Amino acid sequence: MSRQPSYVSPAAIGLTVASAACFTAIDAIVKYLGLRYSVPLLVWARWGVPAVLIVALFGPKLCLGLLHTPHLKLHVVRGAVLMFSSLSFFAALKILPLADATGLNYLTPVLVTVMAGWFLREQITWTRWVFVVVGFGGMLLILQPGSGMLQAASFFALGAAGLNATFQILTRKLAGDDLIALIFYPSLVGAVPMSLAVPFFRSEFSYLTSLDALLFIAIGIFGLLGHFLYIQAFQRATASTIAPCTYMQLVWATLAGWLAFGTFPHRWALAGMIVIAASAVMLTWYERRRAGLNDGGPEAGEWLATPMMMCVPGAGLTEIKLDATPTGLATQVSQLGVGESTIISSGKGPPKTVIRTD
Numbered sequence: 143m144s145r146q147p148s149y150v151s152p153a154a155i156g157l158t159v160a161s162a163a164c165f166t167a168i169d170a171i172v173k174y175l176g177l178r179y180s181v182p183l184l185v186w187a188r189w190g191v192p193a194v195l196i197v198a199l200f201g202p203k204l205c206l207g208l209l210h211t212p213h214l215k216l217h218v219v220r221g222a223v224l225m226f227s228s229l230s231f232f233a234a235l236k237i238l239p240l241a242d243a244t245g246l247n248y249l250t251p252v253l254v255t256v257m258a259g260w261f262l263r264e265q266i267t268w269t270r271w272v273f274v275v276v277g278f279g280g281m282l283l284i285l286q287p288g289s290g291m292l293q294a295a296s297f298f299a300l301g302a303a304g305l306n307a308t309f310q311i312l313t314r315k316l317a318g319d320d321l322i323a324l325i326f327y328p329s330l331v332g333a334v335p336m337s338l339a340v341p342f343f344r345s346e347f348s349y350l351t352s353l354d355a356l357l358f359i360a361i362g363i364f365g366l367l368g369h370f371l372y373i374q375a376f377q378r379a380t381a382s383t384i385a386p387c388t389y390m391q392l393v394w395a396t397l398a399g400w401l402a403f404g405t406f407p408h409r410w411a412l413a414g415m416i417v418i419a420a421s422a423v424m425l426t427w428y429e430r431r432r433a434g435l436n437d438g439g440p441e442a443g444e445w446l447a448t449p450m451m452m453c454v455p456g457a458g459l460t461e462i463k464l465d466a467t468p469t470g471l472a473t474q475v476s477q478l479g480v481g482e483s484t485i486i487s488s489g490k491g492p493p494k495t496v497i498r499t500d
Contacts, residue, residue, distance in 0.1 A: 162390045188228055217331075227302045269429065277422075386422070389419040
């Protein structure tokens, strides 16, 4: 089978690095505001603002279509898991240095590997088991059992990684569902209970400044923007190309912790982060090489190997031709009204959601 020339999209790499910067910005703001405000208020901002933005952007056209899903219970459970993950990680950020907390949270891929074997019956190759063992060793370097680093906050960070891994496993089980539901339900499920909890912390609003209010809003905006940039990256490159770039968040977190809070990881924690990131990059490289994907140039169809939402402007037309795809993919024509969405199965992987926005 012929391949396209070796090519790694600079745009995809840039988008992935930018999305990592957005997620680091969230963590840095949470750590700053965590000195004065309770964790539930921070989680409320994290998911409440995106929920409002999604309703404002898509609600007028989709209305109740935002809530349409045949897997309501699983979406609610998935959203609740992510909410508790945020509660755990934000609690860790109040105490741990930013880079250390981020490093522990990056055990998520290790846990996903193990859980995929247990719950999804995916085959775990020997290389993946090596990745698990090395990743666990990196965690021990960060924690240094017997040192002051091993404290309750560390277990909050580890708990967040476990919950985030569970969230990713549930996402895989919902891979064929509508992407709008996959994006909206975590925000909705996180926003509703946290909104109910806000009155119990109303006394904290007595010292809310204009800057603090803007930072609360920025938490949600950076979250929504980060996910949008990440989806855009997947539209331009394969998952195996993007995966190593996500570890730029460790670099951003180290820089943010140093510049904003005057903290820098001690040498063993820094070594642990490098071990975790390097093992993941090596695993990605090895499995791509083993699968014959040395060149990083995706075959036709691999550009759409993950569920994504493609917003197609209608420009007053009812017939939408999906022809902005790499050579080799079949053109598809869909009849969509304004605000309507459809599922397509072009390319490899699960179906993709297309929504006409205007």
